[in-house]
Structure formats: C-alpha cells, structure tokens
Amino acid sequence: MRFFLYALDPGYVLKTLPDLWAGLRWTLAVSAIGIAGSLIVGLGGGALRAARVPVAAPLVGLYVELFRNTPLLIQVFVLYFGLPELHITLSAFTVAWLALVLWGGAYNVENFRAGFQSVYRGYQEAARALGLSAGATFAAVVLPIGLRTAVPSLTNTCISVLKNSSYMIAISFPELTTTAIGIVALSFRVFEMFAAIAVIYLGLVWVLSALMAVVEQRLALPEGA
C-alpha cells in the first residue's frame, strides 16, 4: 500500500514488539505509582481542604493552584534540571513518578474536595449529635458518601496521569513514547509505529476506564438509599 511516497510495511511492527514491550513496562510502572500516589495525595489534601483545617488548607490550596496552572512539562524540567542547582539530583525514574504524583495529586485534591463538600451537611450534624468525633464523622459519613461522588472525576485524572507519562520523553526516560519515537527517528516507519502506539495507548485508556467503571458500580448505592 502506498500513499504518495510512502510504502506501508505493517510487518515492521512485529520486529519492534520487544522494544515496545520494554517501554510499555516503564509506562505502566510510572503510571501505577503516579495514579496510586496522586490518589493518596488527593485524599489527604482534599480532606484538609474540605474540613478547612487552619494553615494546612490554605497551603494545600496554594499547592493546587501552582500545579494546576503551570504546564506539567515545566514541572518536570524544574525537578530534573532545576533541583540539581540546589544540590538535589533525582534520577529520571524518580522525576517521572514524582512529577506525575505531584501533578495528578493537585487535580485529585480538587476532585476529593468537591466530593466531600457535596455531602449533605445534615448527615454530618446528625453524626456529631450522635456523639461521633470529627475524625469518626469524616471516616464513617463524609468519606464513604463523598468518595462515590468523586469517582468519575478521579477517573478522568487517573487517565490523564497515564497519558501524561508520555511527557517523560522530555527527560529521555525510556517509556513507551520515548521508545516509539526513537524507533521512528531511526526507521521513518511513521504510520506503522504510530498505529501501534495509538492502539496501545487507547487500549490502556479503555482498560483503565473499564476498571474505574467497575469500581463505580461496586460502590454504587442501591436505588433509593
């Protein structure tokens, strides 16, 4: 098959599969750490924000504004090229997952905060009236209800974290995109390689959203509850 000057060679992809697999493993590793870490950061930060804890809540707010309003790419550069000036040198792998945790965490703080704040205040007052402490009210009332509301937006952020692991090409971290672009630069097999990584990324996004849909279904409250 030809378009203009280009002759398609779909079999070429097979030869690159071992390399793509190695890249995919790094993508999965940093995405998994990034997603897990950003959920933990988001849960803690979102709880502090929703409870309006003095000092901590405004500090978390500052962190959220800073990381949501600057490009992830620049955050990666500051961690990788800027910090060594302060004599803190991080490996590309550390920067890769840390940047994703910090960036995704900022979005997840807002996702969790919105979920927690959507919980009807009367429930919290009722829990306090029954003698539950503030902590117990959060754990037994706000968290279970707010988490359910937050799941769809948490899903979106987790998918973004996965896709944004591709930013790590900027620091030559050998994840999937870095690997594929390296192959394209050597072979000029543009269409074959992009078809391959498009299928992989879209597949990953699809699997992740299917997983989150299962979580959402498992958590769903029975009708009328």
Add this chain to the structure above:
Amino acid sequence: MPAWVPPVARYMAGGLETTLLISLVTAAAATLIGVILGSLMTLRSRALTAPIRAYVELWRGLPIIVTLFFIFFMLPAVGISLPAIYAALIGLTLWTSANCAEITRGAVNSIPRDQHVAAAALGLSWVKSMRYVVLPQAYRRMLPPLVSLLANLVQSSALAYIIGVLELTESARRQRERLAILGNSHSLEIYGAVMVVYFLICLALTRASARLERRLAV
C-alpha cells in the same frame, strides 16, 4: 539584576509571543471545528455520529505528544514539507477540537429537544435552528469549560518545543543550554520564571472560567 538576565528575558519574550500566537490560532480553529462536530454529534444518524465519535475518542485518547510527533513525522513522509509550527498547530487543533466537540455535545444535549421541534415548526432548517435557537442558549454552558480548555491549551502548547517550535519553553531550554556552556545554566531561575509566566496566564483564565460559571449559571 545580574548581567545574564536581560538578553535571556528578551529572547524569551519572543518565545512567549509564539506561545500566545499558537494558543490563539489553535483556539480559534479548534472552536470552529469543535462546535460544528459537537453539534453534528447530537444528530440521531449513526452513520454521521460514528465517524465524529471516532475522531473525538482518538484525539482525546492519545497523549498530545504522540499526536504532535505523528503529524510532525507524517507530513514529510507523505511529501508535505512545512515548518514545525504548522505541525504543532495541526496537532494541538486536533486535540483541542475533540475536547471542544465533547463540550458542545454536552451543552447542546442539555437544551430541551422541544426547542428544536419548535424551531422546526417555525420552518427553520436544522442549521438555522442550531445557529439561532439552540447554540445561543447552549453557549452559556459551553463558555466556562471552553475557557478552562483554553488554559489547558496554553499549558499543552509547551509540548510544541519537542518538535523544535521556538515557543516559550523552547526559548527557555535554548537559553539554559547556552548559559550551561558559559558555566552556569541558571536552570532553576529560568524554568522558575517560565513557570511564573504560565501561572499568571492560566490563573487568569481559570479564575475567569470560575467567574463565568457563577455568572452564567442557568
């Protein structure tokens, strides 16, 4: 002010101009394409909505870097030679228009169908009823997410550096490489300054989006 700062700042101001240019041109093209595709997606013909859905899922689902590289390498492979900035504009427009289409679809679907029926009863064609009846109402719901999409676009335009477009991020990278040869790259200061510039632009946009959301709340 240290002597290394003024030339670096002048150089990066040029980069900032390109960043703003890329963002504005992309935003204009993507809004036009996105609103049209999003409106068409609300039709009941699957033959028409299926390819649009595929377009939206593809360009939203792929990492923007992958799209940018694809366009950048694909154009010369099919015999089209254009400066890298066009590849950046095309790639960013694909991603932004896909998101804009999704926003438009949601907003148009939130308008009661009776409005369409009433417009049709008055003799308006589908295009005219969209243009004069539905979209003017839907835009109240579209504007806040579109402004926050614009903030996201400004941030994503930084990725154009990777195919060699001399925008803000690339201008910073070149200056730090130049200074590194002279001894001290000043990476922290330079990337810190870049961060502040993006922060101010995006904070203004996200604040505007939040304000619009309160003001235009239906």
